[in-house]
Amino acid sequence: MKELTKAEEMVLLSVLRLKDEAYGVAIKKNIKEITGKTVPYGTLYFLLDKLSVKDFVHKALGEPTAERGGRRKTYYRMTEGGITALKHAFEQQSRIWTDFASMDLHQGFGK
Amino acid sequence: MKALQLPIAAQWMLSRLAQQKNRLALLGDLQEEYAVDIAHRDWLARQQWLFSQIVFPLISFLRTHYLWRRGMFSNYLKTAWRNLKRSPGYTAINIIGLAVGMAACMFIFIWVQDELSFDRFHTKHERIHRIVIHRGGEWTASAPYSLARTVKKDFPDIAQATRFTSRTLFAKTGDRGFNETAGLVDPDFLTMFSFKLIKGDAETALATEDAIVITQSAALKYFGDADPMGQVLRINGQRDATITGVIQDTPKNSSMQFDLLANFKIVGKQMDFSWWTGCSSYVLLAQNTTVSDIISKIEGTVVKYDKRVETNDSRESLQPLARMHLYHLNETGPILYVYIFSAIAAIILLIACINFINLSTAQAGKRAREIGMRKTVGASRAGIVRQLYGETLLLSLIAFLFSLVMVALLLPGFGQMTGKTLTLMDTGQWQVVLGILCIALITGLISGSYPALLLSRYRPIQVLRDSASKGAKSPALRRILVVFQFTAAIALIISSMVILRQLNYVQHKDLGFIRENIIRIDIPRALRPNLQTAKERLNQDASIINVTSANTTPNQIRNVNPFYWEGRGPNDYETLNFTTVDENYFQTFGLKFTEGRPFSAEFASDSDRESPGYIINEAAVAHCDLKDPIGKMFSIWNREGRVVGVVKDFHSRSLHDEIRPVVFLNTENWPHYWMFIRYQPEMQDEAVAHIQAVWQEMVPDLPCDMEYLDEIHRSAYANDARIGNIFRNFTYLAIFISCLGLLGLAAYLAELRTKEIGIRKALGASSLSIARLMSGEFLMLLGVSNLLAWPLAWWAMRRMLSSWAYRLPLAWWLFAAAGLGAVILALLTVSWQSLKAAHTNPVEALKYE
Numbered sequence: 001m002k003e004l005t006k007a008e009e010m011v012l013l014s015v016l017r018l019k020d021e022a023y024g025v026a027i028k029k030n031i032k033e034i035t036g037k038t039v040p041y042g043t044l045y046f047l048l049d050k051l052s053v054k055d056f057v058h059k060a061l062g063e064p065t066a067e068r069g070g071r072r073k074t075y076y077r078m079t080e081g082g083i084t085a086l087k088h089a090f091e092q093q094s095r096i097w098t099d100f101a102s103m104d105l106h107q108g109f110g111k
Numbered sequence: 112m113k114a115l116q117l118p119i120a121a122q123w124m125l126s127r128l129a130q131q132k133n134r135l136a137l138l139g140d141l142q143e144e145y146a147v148d149i150a151h152r153d154w155l156a157r158q159q160w161l162f163s164q165i166v167f168p169l170i171s172f173l174r175t176h177y178l179w180r181r182g183m184f185s186n187y188l189k190t191a192w193r194n195l196k197r198s199p200g201y202t203a204i205n206i207i208g209l210a211v212g213m214a215a216c217m218f219i220f221i222w223v224q225d226e227l228s229f230d231r232f233h234t235k236h237e238r239i240h241r242i243v244i245h246r247g248g249e250w251t252a253s254a255p256y257s258l259a260r261t262v263k264k265d266f267p268d269i270a271q272a273t274r275f276t277s278r279t280l281f282a283k284t285g286d287r288g289f290n291e292t293a294g295l296v297d298p299d300f301l302t303m304f305s306f307k308l309i310k311g312d313a314e315t316a317l318a319t320e321d322a323i324v325i326t327q328s329a330a331l332k333y334f335g336d337a338d339p340m341g342q343v344l345r346i347n348g349q350r351d352a353t354i355t356g357v358i359q360d361t362p363k364n365s366s367m368q369f370d371l372l373a374n375f376k377i378v379g380k381q382m383d384f385s386w387w388t389g390c391s392s393y394v395l396l397a398q399n400t401t402v403s404d405i406i407s408k409i410e411g412t413v414v415k416y417d418k419r420v421e422t423n424d425s426r427e428s429l430q431p432l433a434r435m436h437l438y439h440l441n442e443t444g445p446i447l448y449v450y451i452f453s454a455i456a457a458i459i460l461l462i463a464c465i466n467f468i469n470l471s472t473a474q475a476g477k478r479a480r481e482i483g484m485r486k487t488v489g490a491s492r493a494g495i496v497r498q499l500y501g502e503t504l505l506l507s508l509i510a511f512l513f514s515l516v517m518v519a520l521l522l523p524g525f526g527q528m529t530g531k532t533l534t535l536m537d538t539g540q541w542q543v544v545l546g547i548l549c550i551a552l553i554t555g556l557i558s559g560s561y562p563a564l565l566l567s568r569y570r571p572i573q574v575l576r577d578s579a580s581k582g583a584k585s586p587a588l589r590r591i592l593v594v595f596q597f598t599a600a601i602a603l604i605i606s607s608m609v610i611l612r613q614l615n616y617v618q619h620k621d622l623g624f625i626r627e628n629i630i631r632i633d634i635p636r637a638l639r640p641n642l643q644t645a646k647e648r649l650n651q652d653a654s655i656i657n658v659t660s661a662n663t664t665p666n667q668i669r670n671v672n673p674f675y676w677e678g679r680g681p682n683d684y685e686t687l688n689f690t691t692v693d694e695n696y697f698q699t700f701g702l703k704f705t706e707g708r709p710f711s712a713e714f715a716s717d718s719d720r721e722s723p724g725y726i727i728n729e730a731a732v733a734h735c736d737l738k739d740p741i742g743k744m745f746s747i748w749n750r751e752g753r754v755v756g757v758v759k760d761f762h763s764r765s766l767h768d769e770i771r772p773v774v775f776l777n778t779e780n781w782p783h784y785w786m787f788i789r790y791q792p793e794m795q796d797e798a799v800a801h802i803q804a805v806w807q808e809m810v811p812d813l814p815c816d817m818e819y820l821d822e823i824h825r826s827a828y829a830n831d832a833r834i835g836n837i838f839r840n841f842t843y844l845a846i847f848i849s850c851l852g853l854l855g856l857a858a859y860l861a862e863l864r865t866k867e868i869g870i871r872k873a874l875g876a877s878s879l880s881i882a883r884l885m886s887g888e889f890l891m892l893l894g895v896s897n898l899l900a901w902p903l904a905w906w907a908m909r910r911m912l913s914s915w916a917y918r919l920p921l922a923w924w925l926f927a928a929a930g931l932g933a934v935i936l937a938l939l940t941v942s943w944q945s946l947k948a949a950h951t952n953p954v955e956a957l958k959y960e
Contacts, residue, residue: 071139
């Protein structure tokens with residue numbers, strides 16, 4: 001099973017969240033809304049490229065619009081593999097974090 | 112509302128930065144973000160957004176790119192250094208060969224530049240022309256004394272005009288008196304030409320008759336630190352001249368050289384059209400005039416004003432100031448040497464480049480694997496081409512630095528050789544610097560082309576699999592290069608031998624008159640009335656054999672006058688060279704008579720003004736078609752007289768020219784300018800002392816300027832001798848560089864065949880047969896080079912020698928000697944390597960690698 005990096009997780013979750021409207025600008029805005037981070041397009045496309053190489057998303061071309069200067073949108077859609085990967089990641093993360101709340105956060109410090 | 116577009120420049124920049132794959136999507140996203148979120152904000156915010164979208168990626172792009180580049184670059188440098196270090200011999204030969212070649216090229220370039228710069232420092236040089244006149248079958252720059260004044264008056268297109276003639280004047284102030292070269296000029300001179308006036312006013316400095324302008328160094332000589340302005344110099348002991356200006360010393364690249372400038376009128380009365388001797392006229396054309404237009408206007412001026420018969424075939428033309436130095440009036444001159452030396456520079460540089468190419472290709476085998484490895488790990492062909500070009504450029508730049516050092520160190524010596532004072536700063540105009548830099552770059556590029564283009568083409572798999580050296584694989588090309596190189600070297604050897612032989616011949620040729628032990632003295636005007644007494648007084652010493660005076664020196668008879676002779680009438684005249692002489696002339700110079708007798712005081716008719724006696728040379732007899740010439744009528748200026756003698760031909764001009772018809776007269780219509788004193792060979796000191804004593808007695812105010820006739824003869828060919836010298840030295844250089852290349856190549860080939868030689872020796876080959884094996888190929892190549900060089904040199908030297916009317920034939924043995932010399936030299940070069948290879952222990956050889 002191919003692992004996801006943190007950044008890939010973030011992008012993939014955005015694509016999932018945006019459903020049919022997942023393309024560059026929208027993904028960037030979504031990430032900004034949720035995490036407060038601005039992801040440069042260069043980074044964004046780099047990550048999307050990696051995701052499509054791993055077959056977690058696939059590309060589809062939309063209609064050209066005026067705002068884009070007559071260029072088409074490139075939509076990203078989830079694949080089965082993407083969904084599985086996210087599920088897997090979530091389970092793993094949950095397991096890792098499961099007893100975090102009950103841990104002693106002050107051991108060895110401040111003495 | 113129409114959506115706002117990204118600025119065009121930003122779109123272009125972004126599309127350059129974006130990856131090909133996602134370019135459209137990326138640009139679309141940026142455009143959308145800009146149109147929706149950014150466009151409605153204020154100007155500053157828009158710029159900020161654009162800035163962050165463009166500049167940040169740009170910076171990171173450059174940084175990554177540069178890091179990689181720098182990495183590769185330092186790797187290239189390291190590789191280059193390792194390669195140079197691995198074979199220090201080749202490296203040294205490569206660099207020295209190139210450096211010497213470039214230094215030679217630079218020297219010639221500096222020389223050529225200096226030659227070409229003559230008279231171009233005058234800001235108006237393009238509009239200044241010298242009037243030249245076609246007369247008596249040849250062009251002359253001597254013009255009637257009043258021509259300059261007349262054309263300026265008659266033609267408004269001629270803005271300014273001046274005469275220029277160079278005279279030796281004796282200038283004296285207090286107890287300091289020196290002979291000075293004076294330029295006699297008209298008032299326009301200072302404003303026409305760009306000789307820089309330091310003190311005084313160019314407009315008026317030479318306006319009056321007794322005004323004089325002196326150079327800085329002359330001023331220093333006479334007055335030291337005192338202000339020379341307004342001081343008085345006594346000229347020729349006859350008249351006083353007031354200094355009205357101080358001028359900069361004449362630049363070395365000026366055709367006009369003088370210590371002081373004086374108004375033309377200082378030497379005497381206003382002279383008219385009948386006065387010609389040795390005075391040239393310069394005109395400044397008005398703006399927006401064409402030369403051909405002016406020539407057609409001034410043509411015929413002399414004929415119009417001078418009604419005498421002998422000038423009615425004269426025709427005027429203009430010669431641009433800047434051509435004066437390079438072109439004699441017959442359209443050859445130093446420009447020939449400029450071409451010849453440029454060609455030599457090109458040949459030497461080519462030889463050096465060929466060496467470089469040869470050695471680099473020879474080394475190619477060692478590099479092939481490196482290139483293969485680089486290609487395997489992803490180097491592009493362009494990258495490899497760049498690397499190899501870079502290496503040769505680097506090497507050529509190192510050689511360039513070496514050559515610069517060489518030039519800087521050897522320039523004074525070169526200056527001595529060429530008779531010029533050259534400094535890098537002096538000729539350091541931007542053209543020279545640029546030219547030299549271009550030479551370095553072109554050398555690097557040419558030298559690098561072959562290895563770069565050839566090596567980068569190899570397929571890596573082939574290179575890495577084959578253990579054989581690739582360098583050995585292009586013998587045909589290498590042979591052609593060696594042949595070319597030696598063809599050039601042999602042709603140069605032959606040429607320099609021919610030229611030096613010709614120069615030696617010229618300097619020692621019997622001119623038909625005695626030139627040893629003869630002193631020449633310029634007769635000052637003050638002495639002319641007492642010339643006869645002076646000659647008698649001079650003759651009264653045991654050390655003196657003969658004293659004579661004449662209008663010209665025997666090897667410089669160039670004056671022309673109209674003559675007719677038996678069978679022709681006054682209107683059917685022809686211009687011939689002539690000179691006036693006294694009775695002792697022929698005896699003093701040892702001139703032989705084929706018929707008749709020399710002039711003699713016993714025959715009063717010889718010097719009769721209206722019906723003089725004539726002596727002509729053999730060439731004149733043939734030219735005038737006189738059979739039995741003695742007693743035949745001959746006439747100058749309608750003064751009919753009889754031929755009394757025929758003198759054997761002698762060289763009345765330079766050896767570049769044929770012997771022309773010459774007429775001698777014993778009348779006083781033409782003043783004697785020169786006195787010649789022949790003395791006993793062993794008694795030179797006594798003779799000089801005696802002459803000085805007589806001089807003190809006759810003209811105590813004036814210095815006695817003695818010259819030796821054989822030195823005058825030698826110095827007439829000094830320039831030719833210098834050229835020959837330069838030629839010889841550059842031939843040495845070419846040979847040196849060729850041999851250096853051969854040495855490198857021979858060493859390489861020996862190395863390549865180390866194993867073969869080891870096996871041959873192990874099987875019983877003798878050292879001699881090995882040496883023969885190694886040298887055989889070079890011998891064959893040299894043979895071919897000889898066959899090519901001979902006709903080439905023959906053709907070039909035929910043309911070169913055609914400028915001499917009297918020349919030695921091209922001897923076959925010169926060609927054979929040059930060829931043999933080259934073969935021997937090459938064999939010596941190669942045999943060192945061959946013997947080394949032949950003498951190695953086969954065990955060593957077979958263990959090799």
